Amino acid sequence: MTDATTMLGRELTHTIRYPLMLISSILTPVVLLLLFVYILGGPIGAGLGDGAPGASYVDFLVPGILMMTVASGSSTTAINVCTDMTGGIIDRFRTMAVSRGAVLSGHVGAGVIRTLITTAVVVPVAVLAGFRPHASVLDWLAVAGIIAAFGFALSWVSAALGLGAKTVAGANGATLPIQFLLPFLSSAFVPAESMPPAVRWFTAYQPFTPVADALRALLTGAPVGSSALVALAWCAGIALAGYLWAVTAFGRKAG
Numbered sequence: 456m457t458d459a460t461t462m463l464g465r466e467l468t469h470t471i472r473y474p475l476m477l478i479s480s481i482l483t484p485v486v487l488l489l490l491f492v493y494i495l496g497g498p499i500g501a502g503l504g505d506g507a508p509g510a511s512y513v514d515f516l517v518p519g520i521l522m523m524t525v526a527s528g529s530s531t532t533a534i535n536v537c538t539d540m541t542g543g544i545i546d547r548f549r550t551m552a553v554s555r556g557a558v559l560s561g562h563v564g565a566g567v568i569r570t571l572i573t574t575a576v577v578v579p580v581a582v583l584a585g586f587r588p589h590a591s592v593l594d595w596l597a598v599a600g601i602i603a604a605f606g607f608a609l610s611w612v613s614a615a616l617g618l619g620a621k622t623v624a625g626a627n628g629a630t631l632p633i634q635f636l637l638p639f640l641s642s643a644f645v646p647a648e649s650m651p652p653a654v655r656w657f658t659a660y661q662p663f664t665p666v667a668d669a670l671r672a673l674l675t676g677a678p679v680g681s682s683a684l685v686a687l688a689w690c691a692g693i694a695l696a697g698y699l700w701a702v703t704a705f706g707r708k709a710g
Contacts, residue, residue, distance in 0.1 A: 458554040462561025463568075466535065470569060476531040480573045483634075484524040485580050491516055491644065492584050499645065517586040518670035519643025521598075522663060524577050525570050525606045526638050529613040530630045532566040536617030537626035540708060559701055563610040570606030571599070589676035598673050601683065604690040605666050609633060611697030618704040637663045642671075662689035 470477055491499070496512045539545055539558070548558060582588075590598065613630055620626035640654065641647075641663035647655050658664055665685040672679040 458557030459560040459564070462557045463564040464561075466561050466565030467568065469535065470531075470565065476534065477569055477573070480524070480528040480531060480569065481576050483527045484520050484573075484577050487523065488516070488520045488577070488581060488584060491520075511585065511587075513581070513585045514587060514675055515671065516644065517581040517588075518674050519638070519641070519667045520581065521574055521577060521602065521670055522605070522641070522643055522667045523634075523638045524574050525602055525609060525666075526633050526663070528566060528570050528573055528606065529609045529616075529633045530627050531569060532562055532610050532613035533617035533620065533626040533630045534623050535565075536562050536614045537620045537623050540618060541622070545708075555705065556702070559614055559705055562614050563607065566610030566613065567603055567606045570610075571603060574602055588674045590674050594673045594676075597683065598670055601666065601669055601673075601686055601690075604687055604694075608690040608693035608697060611694050611701055613697075615697050615700040615704055618701060618708060637661060641667055643667045662686075662693060665689060 492513050496516070499512060536559075539562075545558070578586075612633065616629040617626045620629055640658055641661060642658060643663070647658040647664060650658055665682050666689070669679060669682040669686040671677065672682055
């Protein structure tokens, strides 16, 4: 735990000294939010009957943007892990009394903290863009928990992708499906019911959709149903798979 805390502090120090990737993780969802609200939101909202019964399209959109905010931070974790593996610092750690698991734990912990920071910045921007949440204090705590769990899961997968990449550019490219493909093929921007049958089936059964649906239900006051439990189950499964993948890859590379 001491080593993991030290590595977490190291990663947070890197984030403060080199904030460009954190800023990029904020700007990407903010630009998409403004694009869909002020340029594409009118036609899309009209086509969907103004997004959802009793709600405007911006209220439908923002939970999906928050989900995409979590996904956009995955590149930072992958890049930082790849930088450590290719920059020689792991060889120095091998000569010291440092737990191997602490290195990855520091990256993942920092990824979760960055995720919470970026979402905390995006929410006020969404409110300025017209978002009006109907969530109670407990609902907001549940939203924070789902975001943290989703960020934790994606951080482990991103760490594994960073370990498998040979260059920083390769690490960034490896996370593009997480940052863009899966979010756009989810219910983040339009309901799954409005999609063609084949796409609708994929959207309904991929992990990003229940996360977006759970956040949307909690923030808009709609019935949550089983979406939150399904989202957390996906987070647990992804985290376990990412952890096993990352630990195996790290042991092979740092061994």
